[in-house]
Amino acid sequence: MNKFYLGVDLGSTTSKAVIIDENDIIVGKGITNTRANYAVAADIAKDEAIYNARFSVLKKNLTADSLSRPEYQKYISDLESVFQYEQFKVRLDRLGDELVKTCKTFFHEKEKQEEILEHLRKIRKAFKPRIKYDYLFNNLGAKNQFFRDIVSEKYNEEVNKLDMSLFEPLMTVWDKSISPAENQKIEFDFKELIYKAIEELKNKYSDLPDTISEVNLNFDAEMNLLKGNFNHVSETLRKHIDEVIDLDFTITNMTGTGYGRALLPFPGDCIRSEILCHAFGAHAVFPNTRTVLDIGGQDTKAIQVDKYGLVTSFQMNDRCAAGCGRYLGYIADEMSISLNELGPLAMESKKEVNICSTCTVFAGAELRELTNLGEKRADILGGLHKAIIMRAMSLIARSGGVFNEFTFTGGVARNPAVIKYLKQLITENYGEGIKINIHTDSIFMGALGGAMFARRNLNIDLPSEKKKAVNV
Amino acid sequence: MANTKEAIKEKSMLIQKDMLAKQFHELGTAKETGKKVVYTFVPGNLTELILSFDMLPVYPEINALQNGMRKKSGDYIKDAEKIGYSEDVCTYVKCDIGAMLNGNIGPTGEKLPSPDLLLLSYTGCFTFLKWFENLERLYPGVPVAMLHTPYQEDGKISAEQVTYMVKQMREEVIPKMEKVSGRKYDEKRLSAMLAKSAKSEDLLVKILESAKQVPTPIDAYFAGVYYIGPIFTAFRGTDEAVNYYSELWSEVQQRMALGLGPVTPEGEMQEQKFRLVVEGPPNWTNFREFWKIFYDVGAVIVASSYTKVGGVYDMGFRHDPSEPLETLAKYCMGCYTNMNLPQRVNLLADYVKEYKADGFLINSIKSCNSFSAGQLMIMREIEQRCGVPVGFIESDLVDPRYFSYANIKNRLESYFQMLGQRKIILGSEVAAT
Numbered sequence: 001m002n003k004f005y006l007g008v009d010l011g012s013t014t015s016k017a018v019i020i021d022e023n024d025i026i027v028g029k030g031i032t033n034t035r036a037n038y039a040v041a042a043d044i045a046k047d048e049a050i051y052n053a054r055f056s057v058l059k060k061n062l063t064a065d066s067l068s069r070p071e072y073q074k075y076i077s078d079l080e081s082v083f084q085y086e087q088f089k090v091r092l093d094r095l096g097d098e099l100v101k102t103c104k105t106f107f108h109e110k111e112k113q114e115e116i117l118e119h120l121r122k123i124r125k126a127f128k129p130r131i132k133y134d135y136l137f138n139n140l141g142a143k144n145q146f147f148r149d150i151v152s153e154k155y156n157e158e159v160n161k162l163d164m165s166l167f168e169p170l171m172t173v174w175d176k177s178i179s180p181a182e183n184q185k186i187e188f189d190f191k192e193l194i195y196k197a198i199e200e201l202k203n204k205y206s207d208l209p210d211t212i213s214e215v216n217l218n219f220d221a222e223m224n225l226l227k228g229n230f231n232h233v234s235e236t237l238r239k240h241i242d243e244v245i246d247l248d249f250t251i252t253n254m255t256g257t258g259y260g261r262a263l264l265p266f267p268g269d270c271i272r273s274e275i276l277c278h279a280f281g282a283h284a285v286f287p288n289t290r291t292v293l294d295i296g297g298q299d300t301k302a303i304q305v306d307k308y309g310l311v312t313s314f315q316m317n318d319r320c321a322a323g324c325g326r327y328l329g330y331i332a333d334e335m336s337i338s339l340n341e342l343g344p345l346a347m348e349s350k351k352e353v354n355i356c357s358t359c360t361v362f363a364g365a366e367l368r369e370l371t372n373l374g375e376k377r378a379d380i381l382g383g384l385h386k387a388i389i390m391r392a393m394s395l396i397a398r399s400g401g402v403f404n405e406f407t408f409t410g411g412v413a414r415n416p417a418v419i420k421y422l423k424q425l426i427t428e429n430y431g432e433g434i435k436i437n438i439h440t441d442s443i444f445m446g447a448l449g450g451a452m453f454a455r456r457n458l459n460i461d462l463p464s465e466k467k468k469a470v471n472v
Numbered sequence: 473m474a475n476t477k478e479a480i481k482e483k484s485m486l487i488q489k490d491m492l493a494k495q496f497h498e499l500g501t502a503k504e505t506g507k508k509v510v511y512t513f514v515p516g517n518l519t520e521l522i523l524s525f526d527m528l529p530v531y532p533e534i535n536a537l538q539n540g541m542r543k544k545s546g547d548y549i550k551d552a553e554k555i556g557y558s559e560d561v562c563t564y565v566k567c568d569i570g571a572m573l574n575g576n577i578g579p580t581g582e583k584l585p586s587p588d589l590l591l592l593s594y595t596g597c598f599t600f601l602k603w604f605e606n607l608e609r610l611y612p613g614v615p616v617a618m619l620h621t622p623y624q625e626d627g628k629i630s631a632e633q634v635t636y637m638v639k640q641m642r643e644e645v646i647p648k649m650e651k652v653s654g655r656k657y658d659e660k661r662l663s664a665m666l667a668k669s670a671k672s673e674d675l676l677v678k679i680l681e682s683a684k685q686v687p688t689p690i691d692a693y694f695a696g697v698y699y700i701g702p703i704f705t706a707f708r709g710t711d712e713a714v715n716y717y718s719e720l721w722s723e724v725q726q727r728m729a730l731g732l733g734p735v736t737p738e739g740e741m742q743e744q745k746f747r748l749v750v751e752g753p754p755n756w757t758n759f760r761e762f763w764k765i766f767y768d769v770g771a772v773i774v775a776s777s778y779t780k781v782g783g784v785y786d787m788g789f790r791h792d793p794s795e796p797l798e799t800l801a802k803y804c805m806g807c808y809t810n811m812n813l814p815q816r817v818n819l820l821a822d823y824v825k826e827y828k829a830d831g832f833l834i835n836s837i838k839s840c841n842s843f844s845a846g847q848l849m850i851m852r853e854i855e856q857r858c859g860v861p862v863g864f865i866e867s868d869l870v871d872p873r874y875f876s877y878a879n880i881k882n883r884l885e886s887y888f889q890m891l892g893q894r895k896i897i898l899g900s901e902v903a904a905t
């Protein structure tokens with residue numbers, strides 16, 4: 001039987017889970033927003049990672065099989081989206097129950113209660129098909145795909161269409177319902193949901209437009225291949241899908257890390273510092289790493305590692321989280337744009353405006369002032385992103401500087417402007433010779449490191465490189 | 473987080489408690505008994521000289537740290553800030569000023585007497601100068617004696633520097649003490665006290681060096697701060713101090729013979745996983761919580777620089793009764809914060825080696841420039857020279873707002889796990905050879 005190891009990184013903003021096999025190969029990864037109930041966040045991330053593992057195995061099996069044709073690939077990626085939608089539906093129903101419950105306890109007057117309930121029904125009716133469409137046609141884009149983000153965005157949109165007098169009661173009901181809803185642990189049956197997803201896909205494909213002229217934006221070549229052929233594709237794949245449904249992903253050992261690690265329902269010896277995990281994960285992906293910079297939701301870590309991926313020293317931001325993920329979130333809110341739009345907009349900067357504030361809240365004020373003075377948004381954002389990296393550079397200097405190779409991890413490593421200024425300042429300060437590594441899955445490095453520690457059970461064992469060295 | 477369990481106490485601790493009770497009672501009744509009171513500082517203190525005039529010393533920074541431990545500093549600091557002391561000012565100063573504004577009550581609940589003389593015996597810390605300027609305003613008319621202490625810029629104490637300091641003592645300090653106390657300077661009496669100082673110092677060195685043993689019978693930081701209490705303050709040069717250190721040394725010897733570990737507030741430490749050298753003062757407001765983070769994981773401090781702020785005796789210095797004023801001059805210039813940075817690095821690197829430490833940790837104090845300047849360089853140097861994992865945390869002396877338990881615990885946990893990994897690696901390297 002295959003053995004699997006789990007790492008859970010409970011960060012201040014997101015919770016990540018990674019499952020690896022006996023060769024340290026990632027078989028599944030999952031991510032969700034961190035919430036009041038840490039155990040639920042960890043469970044959701046873990047379940048996501050297991051679902052992801054099943055789909056990964058399915059894809060891998062197909063690649064090895066003669067079925068590796070584009071229409072099959074397309075079918076599976078669609079299936080994965082619809083599968084997510086099936087989970088979403090269940091959560092939405094639970095949220096609906098909570099909203100009704102809140103409404104009934106909050107509004108005692110029968111008439112008022114009925115009025116709000118009626119609005120809630122309408123809101124739900126209005127956004128449910130749109131969300132379904134987004135999932136079915138991969139229309140969620142680069143936005144955060146967490147339940148809370150998607151559903152609150154849509155809810156807000158609907159509430160804003162209504163009379164202003166309804167804003168407060170509807171938002172109050174929302175605020176009181178979303179947390180209990182998302183802190184519920186929901187047990188999903190993979191088999192049941194995947195079959196439902198297959199049925200849903202049948203409807204999607206049979207409803208596809210017949211002529212090229214009706215092609216919409218989502219109608220692509222693979223889909224065209226599936227048109228009229230989906231029943232065959234679905235039937236051929238059924239056997240493979242049934243195989244992954246039965247796969248056993250029992251976790252042999254696990255490690256919890258991240259800010260909320262102490263609150264995870266894990267045994268004490270399965271809890272490990274995120275500094276060690278990030279370093280170990282980054283080193284596993286880029287084995288020549290000597291310096292790691294991790295910018296997460298609320299902290300920045302500069303870590304020096306040895307050739308085995310073990311930490312030799314580290315520095316963290318102290319007292320203030322300016323320059324971390326939450327800082328960017330705050331700035332995005334101030335500018336009324338989404339977090340994912342910040343970086344691309346900053347990339348358009350022609351000359352960065354000098355941002356002095358080292359405080360998140362003051363930076364918000366400075367931003368408004370600079371806007372009033374007529375500075376361009378792109379240039380202000382360029383300056384802000386540069387300021388983030390300048391703070392990180394000071395922390396790196398405190399930890400001993402940059403040694404080749406340099407690996408950048410954490411959620412903020414997905415922001416292109418951050419990467420741009422990081423590269424620029426590393427080169428300016430440490431020369432051209434530094435190789436900078438940034439992985440597309442940089443946000444999962446802590447969870448990966450955790451899973452690798454779980455596999456090694458390092459309390460009694462050693463990292464593999466070291467083991468080899470000792471055995472020689 | 474507060475630990476309400478009754479702390480375990482040894483005989484030496486009870487002796488110290490009695491000594492302090494007696495000291496503060498004497499201070500509380502000084503006005504009635506007619507004893508004169510000298511406010512002065514711990515680094516480079518001239519305790520024997522003060523005592524030789526039958527005067528009583530008061531150490532404002534000790535009062536501040538005790539108020540910190542008794543959870544009173546927060547309110548005192550707020551009161552000092554209310555009258556205009558900024559957020560960035562040394563929190564010892566603000567705590568002390570706040571305590572004075574609140575009636576100057578000592579740790580035993582008795583009122584501390586106002587000073588009859590302000591003796592600034594160490595000028596290495598610029599804040600001390602400003603602190604005493606403020607005290608001068610708070611106690612108008614009280615004479616001030618200032619002893620300028622040259623910094624060990626060249627890493628050694630020269631004959632000229634000693635002459636310079638002795639001259640200041642003869643011309644500035646002693647005449648003022650004679651005037652305030654109404655007594656003549658008695659060199660014979662001073663010498664006799666200095667001989668007792670040397671005895672206590674011998675014993676203290678033995679106690680601190682017992683931590684070279686593996687496992688160590690003492691914690692040289694968290695318990696060490698109690699051990700240095702009498703010798704760094706009002707008791708150096710007294711029979712009480714010799715008695716205290718004799719008792720403590722015999723306790724430590726017993727522990728060594730029985731192979732026992734250090735005593736923590738929750739009893740004896742069982743497993744010693746990590747031996748550390750620590751640079752920087754401890755945090756006083758959350759002292760027990762801070763200590764607990766260490767002993768809970770089996771981390772013990774085998775040597776620390778903080779226990780040398782009132783004298784680096786393990787480098788060989790002893791008060792010499794044959795040259796009383798010269799020896800006091802050398803003592804003043806020899807205290808830890810008066811050493812230059814290369815000397816500090818050398819001392820700490822020696823500690824790491826001689827005390828077989830697994831790691832080196834700095835607790836950097838936000839509001840103390842004289843201690844914290846240069847610490848990052850010290851850390852890098854120790855890491856390179858000794859090859860041990862280094863750690864860095866930040867807190868404050870007595871401002872409870874600056875002790876972030878979650879952040880400090882998070883960093884220390886990471887550091888301890890780092891040390892744990894390193895031990896496994898080193899162990900396997902030894903096994904492989």
